[in-house]
Amino acid sequence: MLILIDVFLFFTHWFIFCSHSEIMLPCQSMKPRITISKISLSWILIILTLIAFGLRLYRLEATSLRGDEAFDSIYATLPILDIIEQNRFIQTYPPLYHTTLHFWLMIAGNSAFSIRWLMGVIPGTLVIPLTYQLAHLLFRRQKLSLLAAWLAVINPYLLWWSQDAHFYALLSMFAVGITVFALRVWHKPSSWLLLWLYIIITVLGFYTHYFTYFSWGAVNLIALWFTFNWSDKAGFVMSNQGLMLQKKWWLAQIIIVVLYSPWIYLSLWIVTTYIEPWIEFAPFVEILYRNLAAYSIHLGQREAWGIVAIGLAGVLFLIGALPVRPDRFRKPVRSEPRFLKTCQASIILQVMIFAPLFVLYIATYIRPLYDEKLTIFVVPLFLITLARGIDLIMSNSNYSLPSLVDPTPDPSPTRIREYDFPHHSPTRIGVEGEQLLSNKCMAVQFFGKIGLLTVAKPIGYLSLMLISGAMLLSNYHYFFNPDYAKSPDWHGLMNYVHTHAQADDLLIYNFPEPTIPYYNDDRLPIILLPSNDDLDQTQIVIETEKGIGGYRRVWFVPLVKSWWDTNADVLTWLNRHADRQEEKFFRDTHVILYLTPTTWQEKMISQPTLFAEGIRLHGFHVAETDLSSDDVVDLSLYWQAERVFDISYTVFTHVIRTDGQLYGQWDNLPVSGTYPMTEWAPGEMIVDKYEIPINTYAPAGNYRLLIGLYNPATGVRLPVLDAEDKPINDHVQLSVKITLQ
Known part of the structure; x- marks a missing residue:
C-alpha cells in the first residue's frame, strides 16, 4: 500500500512539474507574467492535491457499497476469459476495468475501502493536477488554473464519484488526460514521447469506458478545425512545424484505431444493440439544467439554497465562456493576435463541453444514452469555465476588443507580422485573413460595447466564496446527513442478520441487488426469488415453496421493483404462509424474519x-x-x-x-x-x-x-x-x- 501511495505522489508531482513548462496552443506566443515562483506554485498544487486526497479518503467506508460497486466486485472475481466473454455479449463494459480489478482483489481483497481506494480515490485525486494543467494549457493564467484546481478539489460531484468504486472517476481521469496530452502534442509536435503518451492514455481510456470516445472525438474536432485554419484559405502560410504536426497527429489517430480495433470487432454487437432500461429520453434544455445542477452542487440541489447556487454557477459559466481577455495583457500591435488565441482557447473549451452533450442528445432519438453520471468527463471542463468566469470578474478591469487593424496605413498589399505559430515560425497574413480574425470575435465586440464586462473585484471574491461555500455545504450534507447517503445501509442490515442468524436460516431477496450477496459473503445460504423477471405468479409461488423447503427460518429483504417481482408475489406468499417474527428497519431498507411452515407448525x-x-x-x-x-x-x-x-x-x-x-x-x-x-x-x-x-x-x-x-x-x-x-x-x-x- 505504501509503495502505491509513493507511486501516486510521484505521478502527481510529475503532472504538477509539467504544468510549469512553457505550454502554448498552436497559435499561442506570449509569455504571461509570473507572479508566483515555481517552487511556491509547486507547493500550492501539492497541498491542493493532498487536500483532495484526504477528502476522498475521509469516511470512505461510511456508506455501504452501491449496487454497481458490489456488482463490479463480484463480477471481477470471475476468470479473465469469462469477463471478456460476458463483456462481449451481456455487459456493456470494455474489459480493462474489471480485469484490473480482478488482479487488485487478489492483492488487496474485496473490502469497500480497497476497491474504492484504487478505482475512485486515486483517479479522482489525479483529476486535480490534470485540471490545473488543462486550464494552464488553455489560458496560461496561474490564478485561473489554481481556481480551477481548487474547485475540482471541493466539487461535490467529483468528490461523490471519487468515493465510488464504479468507473466514473476513471472516466473523468482518462477524459481530461486525453485532452491534456493532446494539447501538449499540439504545442510540441516534435516530441514522440508526448505523442505516444497521448496514444497510450487514449487507448487505455477506450478499454476502460466507452464514453471516452466523446472526449477523443471533441479533441479531434478541434484538431480538424486547426487543420483547416492552418490552410491558405484562412490567409495563412502553413509552416513546416504545422505540416509535421498534422501528419503525426492523424497518424496517431490511425494507431489508436488499430490498437482498439480488436475490441471494436469483439464488442460491436453489444454496443450497437444494448439499451439501458433505466435511461429515458431527456430534452436538450433538461440535459443542460441537470448537468448544471449536478456539476455545480450535486446533492445540494435538493435544498432551497441550491437553486440560488445553481443560478450563480450558471452566470459564472456564461461569463467564463466569453472569448475575452484582461486589458493588462495587451501588447504592441504585432502581438495583437494574442487576443485571437484567447478566443480560440475559449472556443476550444466550449466545443469540448457542448459537442459531446449535443451528440448524446441527438443519439437519444435513436436510443436513450444520457445520464448525468455518464457525462462526468465534462466536469473538469465545466470547472475551468467556472474558474475563468471568476477570474475575469476578479481581475477588476475592463475587457475590450483590441484593434485587429493596424491604424498605420500599409502601402504593401500584404503585411507580415510575427504571429509566432508553433515554435515561433513567421506567418503571413493578408487583408482577408485580418477580416476573418475580426469576424471570429464579433461576440466580444458586442459585449464590450454594452459594458457588460465591467465589474468590480469584490464581486469576484464574493462569487468565489459563495460558490465554494455552496460546494462545501453540499459536501457536508453528503458526509454527515443520512438522507444524502449514496446507498441504503446494506452493511448494517447484513451485520444485523449475521448477528441474529441461527443454523438452518435462509436469506431471500427478491430483486438482483448485488450488495446483498456481496455483504452476505457466503455466510448464509442465499437465493434470489423469483429467479428471473418473466415468471408469472404461479411459477413464483412454486419457486418460493421449493426454495424455503428444508429451512427453519427465512430472512427476507423486500425490494419491490417495477421490472422484477412486480406485484411483490414473494412477500405476499410469505405473509400468508410463513409466520412473521420480526421486522427491522435500516436506512432506506428493511429485513423481515419469518418462521417457515414446518417451524411454525411445530411451535x-x-x-x-x-x-x-x-x-x-x-x-x-x-x-x-x-x-x-x-x-x-x-x-x-x-x-x-x-x-x-x-x-x-x-x-x-x-x-x-x-x-x-x-x-x-x-x-x-x-x-x-x-x-x-x-x-x-x-x-x-x-x-x-x-x-x-x-x-x-x-x-x-x-x-x-x-x-x-x-x-x-x-x-x-x-x-x-x-x-x-x-x-x-x-x-x-x-x-x-x-x-x-
Whole structure:
C-alpha cells in the first residue's frame, strides 16, 4: 500500500512539474507574467492535491457499497476469459476495468475501502493536477488554473464519484488526460514521447469506458478545425512545424484505431444493440439544467439554497465562456493576435463541453444514452469555465476588443507580422485573413460595447466564496446527513442478520441487488426469488415453496421493483404462509424474519376449532405472555379453508380481563386485510398475524384472548361448531393466559 501511495505522489508531482513548462496552443506566443515562483506554485498544487486526497479518503467506508460497486466486485472475481466473454455479449463494459480489478482483489481483497481506494480515490485525486494543467494549457493564467484546481478539489460531484468504486472517476481521469496530452502534442509536435503518451492514455481510456470516445472525438474536432485554419484559405502560410504536426497527429489517430480495433470487432454487437432500461429520453434544455445542477452542487440541489447556487454557477459559466481577455495583457500591435488565441482557447473549451452533450442528445432519438453520471468527463471542463468566469470578474478591469487593424496605413498589399505559430515560425497574413480574425470575435465586440464586462473585484471574491461555500455545504450534507447517503445501509442490515442468524436460516431477496450477496459473503445460504423477471405468479409461488423447503427460518429483504417481482408475489406468499417474527428497519431498507411452515407448525399451540361455513382454526401462537401496559399482544392465528367462500368474514380479537371488561381489540380481514376469505383455496393453510394494543389504563392482572368471525355487512358473528356441527358459541377463548404487569 505504501509503495502505491509513493507511486501516486510521484505521478502527481510529475503532472504538477509539467504544468510549469512553457505550454502554448498552436497559435499561442506570449509569455504571461509570473507572479508566483515555481517552487511556491509547486507547493500550492501539492497541498491542493493532498487536500483532495484526504477528502476522498475521509469516511470512505461510511456508506455501504452501491449496487454497481458490489456488482463490479463480484463480477471481477470471475476468470479473465469469462469477463471478456460476458463483456462481449451481456455487459456493456470494455474489459480493462474489471480485469484490473480482478488482479487488485487478489492483492488487496474485496473490502469497500480497497476497491474504492484504487478505482475512485486515486483517479479522482489525479483529476486535480490534470485540471490545473488543462486550464494552464488553455489560458496560461496561474490564478485561473489554481481556481480551477481548487474547485475540482471541493466539487461535490467529483468528490461523490471519487468515493465510488464504479468507473466514473476513471472516466473523468482518462477524459481530461486525453485532452491534456493532446494539447501538449499540439504545442510540441516534435516530441514522440508526448505523442505516444497521448496514444497510450487514449487507448487505455477506450478499454476502460466507452464514453471516452466523446472526449477523443471533441479533441479531434478541434484538431480538424486547426487543420483547416492552418490552410491558405484562412490567409495563412502553413509552416513546416504545422505540416509535421498534422501528419503525426492523424497518424496517431490511425494507431489508436488499430490498437482498439480488436475490441471494436469483439464488442460491436453489444454496443450497437444494448439499451439501458433505466435511461429515458431527456430534452436538450433538461440535459443542460441537470448537468448544471449536478456539476455545480450535486446533492445540494435538493435544498432551497441550491437553486440560488445553481443560478450563480450558471452566470459564472456564461461569463467564463466569453472569448475575452484582461486589458493588462495587451501588447504592441504585432502581438495583437494574442487576443485571437484567447478566443480560440475559449472556443476550444466550449466545443469540448457542448459537442459531446449535443451528440448524446441527438443519439437519444435513436436510443436513450444520457445520464448525468455518464457525462462526468465534462466536469473538469465545466470547472475551468467556472474558474475563468471568476477570474475575469476578479481581475477588476475592463475587457475590450483590441484593434485587429493596424491604424498605420500599409502601402504593401500584404503585411507580415510575427504571429509566432508553433515554435515561433513567421506567418503571413493578408487583408482577408485580418477580416476573418475580426469576424471570429464579433461576440466580444458586442459585449464590450454594452459594458457588460465591467465589474468590480469584490464581486469576484464574493462569487468565489459563495460558490465554494455552496460546494462545501453540499459536501457536508453528503458526509454527515443520512438522507444524502449514496446507498441504503446494506452493511448494517447484513451485520444485523449475521448477528441474529441461527443454523438452518435462509436469506431471500427478491430483486438482483448485488450488495446483498456481496455483504452476505457466503455466510448464509442465499437465493434470489423469483429467479428471473418473466415468471408469472404461479411459477413464483412454486419457486418460493421449493426454495424455503428444508429451512427453519427465512430472512427476507423486500425490494419491490417495477421490472422484477412486480406485484411483490414473494412477500405476499410469505405473509400468508410463513409466520412473521420480526421486522427491522435500516436506512432506506428493511429485513423481515419469518418462521417457515414446518417451524411454525411445530411451535403452534394446537386448538382445533371449527366455525360455520367450513372455516377451521388449527391453533395459535403468542410471542409473549408477560406484558406491560404499553406493549402489544403479538398473536398468530393459523386457519385452513375447507371450501370456497362466498362471504369475506372479518376476524375480531379481544383482550378481556377476568371480570369480562374489554381492554384491547383489533378487527380486520385476514392477513392485515390483504387476503379476504373469498380468495382462499380449499385446503390452504393461512397465517394471520395480529398486534393487539392494550389500553394504557388497563390494570395489572390476568387477561384472556377471545377471537371470532363476523359478517362485516351485517355484524352477525359466525357460530363455533362442536363435533356434531352444532353451534355452541359465537367466539372461542384461546388456551393462553396473558399477564399484565
